[in-house]
Amino acid sequence: MTEERKDWEKVVAFHGHSCPGLAVGFRAARIALRELAAERDVDEELVAVVENDACGVDAVQVLTGCTFGKGNLWFRDYGKHVFTFFCRNSGRGVRIAVKGSLWREDDPDFQELREKVFSGTAEPEEKERFRRLQEERTRHILTMPEGEFCTVQAVQEEIPPKAKIFRSLTCAFCGEQVAEHRARWREGRPACIPCAQEPEKGCKC
Numbered sequence: 001m002t003e004e005r006k007d008w009e010k011v012v013a014f015h016g017h018s019c020p021g022l023a024v025g026f027r028a029a030r031i032a033l034r035e036l037a038a039e040r041d042v043d044e045e046l047v048a049v050v051e052n053d054a055c056g057v058d059a060v061q062v063l064t065g066c067t068f069g070k071g072n073l074w075f076r077d078y079g080k081h082v083f084t085f086f087c088r089n090s091g092r093g094v095r096i097a098v099k100g101s102l103w104r105e106d107d108p109d110f111q112e113l114r115e116k117v118f119s120g121t122a123e124p125e126e127k128e129r130f131r132r133l134q135e136e137r138t139r140h141i142l143t144m145p146e147g148e149f150c151t152v153q154a155v156q157e158e159i160p161p162k163a164k165i166f167r168s169l170t171c172a173f174c175g176e177q178v179a180e181h182r183a184r185w186r187e188g189r190p191a192c193i194p195c196a197q198e199p200e201k202g203c204k205c
């Protein structure tokens with residue numbers, strides 16, 4: 001099995017299924033690692049900025065090691081298929097913008113079928129047709145020429161320092177620990193966000 005094939009299987013195992021969105025993240029992550037001449041992240045040397053929270057982000061996490069938990073996966077909720085990666089060691093960055101033609105927006109038959117499947121009204125044979133089309137599209141995304149898949153641009157941007165360790169405070173209202181930078185104040189005492197937002201109790205009349 002090739003390295004690429006092994007990586008794809010890892011990504012599918014993590015995500016739970018093979019799909020076109022996963023293929024998009026897979027290609028973007030591989031291009032980024034190549035462009036930055038980087039290996040999978042160990043200690044937050046890499047940073048991934050993802051502009052969507054779709055399937056592809058799982059592939060980015062597995063391949064680049066930029067993860068939500070480590071704090072070097074930054075989500076910007078722009079609804080765009082754009083992935084930007086930075087390497088702290090080399091100071092290099094690369095922006096990968098996926099081209100729109102991948103989404104079959106211009107194919108009304110496919111869009112109708114998709115809607116049926118997602119709303120649970122599709123017949124078994126329609127589901128099967130959808131599955132086959134998705135499989136085809138996944139393969140297409142994985143094998144199409146890179147220039148058709150995306151644009152690749154070098155970027156320079158100041159990246160904030162590595163995630164810091166924060167102190168914890170005790171919420172004066174529920175008694176649970178809360179990271180200092182997330183604590184709020186309520187009635188002059190430290191509070192966690194849920195407690196700070198809790199409406200005043202008692203009769204207000």
Ligand SMILES: [Zn+2]
Nearest residue numbers: 019021022055
């Ligand atoms: Zn998926």
Ligand SMILES: [Zn+2]
Nearest residue numbers: 171174192195
């Ligand atoms: Zn609390």
